Amino acid sequence: MSISVKGLSKHYGNQKAVDSISFEAKPGRILGFLGPNGAGKSTTMRMLTGYLEATSGEAKISGKNISLEAVDAKKHIGYLPENTPLYTEMYVKEFLSFVAQIYKLADISKRVADVIEMVGLTPEQHKKIGMLSKGYRQRVGLAQAIIHNPEVLILDEPTSGLDPNQLVDIRALIKTLGKDKTVIISTHIMQEVEAICDDIIIINKGKIVANDTLEGLKMANNHNSLEDIFRKLTA
Template sequence: MSIEVKDLCKSYGTQKAIDGISFNASPGSVLGFLGPNGAGKSTTMKILTCFIPQSSGSAHVCGYDVRTNSMEVRRNIGYLPEHNPLYLDMYVRESLAFIGSIHKTQHIDKRIDEVIELCGLGDEQNKKLGALSKGYRQRVGLAQAIFADPKVLILDEPTSGLDPNQVITIRSLIKDLAKSKTVILSTHIMQEVEAICEQVIIINQGKIVADDQLAELRKKHGNKSLEDIFIELTASIVL
């Protein structure tokens, strides 16, 4: 397994953001990580990427413990957060060269050309990031996430702000990347999950309420749409 999470908890004072969650993810498919706002999705992804520590439990990425081997975890992971942080005064190629220098990538110019082609940034590559549309900024964020060819990709709302044609392109890219990588996709767009995810995890109020293959999940719920299943499971816990 590329990702192994066991009894993971994160508390802020008396409030539990995630409460004893466990799951695994392997290469070869895309895992859809779903939940309403405040359910614990972003907290989980921040722990997996070593941005924040857990309160208890364990998480391993490519065999490395996120608490004790954080540098090795970071070498094996690419992360596109929901609010994509970019240096807006940099040019597209300049920003990718900067990422390459951080990772000490060999043949940086060649790799820049490759990710620009993969992410459809050819026409924008000589522009400043601040001059790009939100959709193209999202593409730059994805290019940065895959630049070092990580074994694990964690993508938080990767198609946010993209037009329908761009969405199809990025979906295709994610599916291709998942053939050789472990990909976790967090999104509120159910059609996105149904289009590219094989495994689905639904988290609600810090607890996992579903973890199954998409086809099996629908079968267990009378072949309802994923949207209906999501509403049913996340509305079933009474505050």
């Protein structure tokens, strides 16, 4: 498994933000990680990427324990956080070249050009990031997440701020990337989940309340819509 999570918890005093969750995410499949606000989604993603230390339990990325082998584990991860931190004074192409240098990629110019085309940033590549719309900044964030061709992609609200046309493009890109990578995507847009996800986890109040394939989840809930299932399990 590209991602293996066992008994993962995060406590803040007496508050259990994430309460002993366990799951696996497989290569070549896109996992929708769903839950209401405050359920523990972003906290879980931050623990998986090593940005936040777990209180207990373990998470392995491509067989590497994120707590004990952080440097090796992070080499396999591409991460797009909910609020993408970017250097707004840098130009798009300059920023992506900078990220590529951090990863010590071989042919930086070619890789940057390929990724810019892949995420639809060609018309904006010579602009400062601070001049871009929210949707294009989101594309820059996605570009930096995939620049090193990671095995695992962890995407927290990747389509936030995109217009309907951009949504279609980015969904198609995520679905293509998911063919040979392990992808975890968090979103509140149920149509998006149904369009691109193979597997579903629903978390509520720090605990997993559903873990199944999209088809299996619907079958177990009288073929109701994903929105109805979500509301039922998180009410």
